[in-house]
Amino acid sequence: MNQQGPRAAECLNALLRVELAAVLAYHHALRSLDGRLGSDSAQVLGLAAGHQRNVAALQACIRALGAVPAAEPGASWSSFALLRDKLSVRQLLDAEKDGLAEYVAALPFLDAENRELVESELVPRQRQHVATLSRILSELPPA
Numbered sequence: 001m002n003q004q005g006p007r008a009a010e011c012l013n014a015l016l017r018v019e020l021a022a023v024l025a026y027h028h029a030l031r032s033l034d035g036r037l038g039s040d041s042a043q044v045l046g047l048a049a050g051h052q053r054n055v056a057a058l059q060a061c062i063r064a065l066g067a068v069p070a071a072e073p074g075a076s077w078s079s080f081a082l083l084r085d086k087l088s089v090r091q092l093l094d095a096e097k098d099g100l101a102e103y104v105a106a107l108p109f110l111d112a113e114n115r116e117l118v119e120s121e122l123v124p125r126q127r128q129h130v131a132t133l134s135r136i137l138s139e140l141p142p143a
Contacts, residue, residue: 008114009067011106015122016058017074018099022051024073029092043132050125057121061114086140093133100126 026048030041059069103123107115 006067008110009062009065011109012058012062012065012114013067013070014074015102015106015118016055016062016070017072018102019051019054019058020070020073022095022099023048023055025092025095026051029088043136047129047132050129054122054125057117061117065114086137086142089133089137089140093130093137096126096129096133100130 026044030044030048062069100123103118103126107118110118
């Protein structure tokens with residue numbers, strides 16, 4: 001592992017834990033929907049798939065650094081298990097915004113290759129998640 005490797009692996013594992021938690025939260029949310037979001041259900045499924053792609057990308061980066069990827073999710077998304085109302089969607093939106101901030105904060109600690117992945121793939125995907133949830137939230141009926 002290069003000199004920056006341990007710190008980069010630590011940062012990437014922290015991001016991986018957040019992504020693992022996001023995957024679980026979205027899967028719980030999808031089970032709770034019971035058709036309530038209608039056509040937005042497919043977009044929420046897309047958000048879950050995006051987080052799964054982030055998991056795979058982060059795991060590959062961590063392995064490339066010679067480190068072991070985290071297997072357990074973090075707790076940051078654990079309370080967002082249901083998409084039953086505007087508050088729940090707002091909580092998911094806030095978690096997505098927090099995730100975006102975590103990616104940006106990790107950038108200085110990453111080597112060039114991992115930084116490129118985060119900047120060119122993971123951050124844009126996170127921004128798309130924020131935009132999607134913002135739109136869904138704006139279209140939900142008042143509580």
